[in-house]
Amino acid sequence: MATLKDISDKTGYSLATVSRVLNYDSSLAVSNETKRTILEAAEALAYSKNRNERKNYSKTKIICLLSLAEEEELDKLYYISIRVGIENKCNQLGIQALRFYNDIESMKNENFDGVIAVGKFSNQHVTELKSLTNHVVFVDFSPAEEDFDAVMVDFKKAIQKVIDYCLNTHYNNIYFLGGQETLSDKKTLIEEDVRTKEYCRYMKKLGIYDEKNISIGDFSAESGYHNTKTLLKRSEDTLPDVIIAASDPIAIGALKAINETNYTIPNDIAVVGFNDISIAAFVYPTLTTVKVYTELMGESAVDLLLEQLNGRTITKTLYIATELVIRESLK
Structure with a gap:
């Protein structure tokens, strides 16, 4: 990664001037041309002004706690990818990251600075985490915005985006394959996934909701396959022209079920x-x-966790936007 010195060498300006320009120091009296030269050099050198990366975190130890058992993770690429993002970031910053799978009890034997909790956690487990440390960030779950930082996906806007795209491309009969999962205690069922809830709300708002056009299983390919096989038993004139699945594994199961019939994707469904x-x-x-x-x-x-360790006390919930990637399964 480019440094302030790299930018200074490239532009001929002092380290102090470069630093003050990049930090938008309004008291610095330099010309717009000087600012432009420094900013363009920073872009060219892919300089990133990141406070976390300028600090020494070699003595920082965090725990990445997943709500899944280790063997469950193999079927949940979604959570694997989140974990990889955590571990890669820690590696870049020199942070020691310990990994635990749904095992808060074993964490009590460790000395650590904070926890990143990935997945859906029961009230009991949330309470236990809070008793162990004041520094917790949840990912894909927000138990209490006033108490904990969280990183979430804006699934509400994503569902709206998909439905609008389908309607604008003349897919009018929309079917939804949803999923349910349990909390970390493996007992408590999450009543309604946000994607399912938003699908129902938005379709009702549009005046096109049909309770026969939704089925709920779990988030696996097997669930998508079996629910789609059941759907395909309908008479041809009542079949949907598009299926929105709450996860890729569900969708892949649906593809398999449709591919076993005479229907084609995406021409028929x-x-x-x-x-x-x-x-x-x-x-x-x-x-x-x-x-x-x-x-x-x-x-x-x-x-977010590093911000907490650096003194921030006001909680944050960060929503990550999504993007619709068009491939062959939709016209």
């Missing part, structure tokens, strides 16, 4: 997934999906 996991570009047909920037979620969680 289109399919849209969520998350843009790595295999979405390799299934047949390649999967149109809502890209969730999972590694950025992990990196952002590290940034």
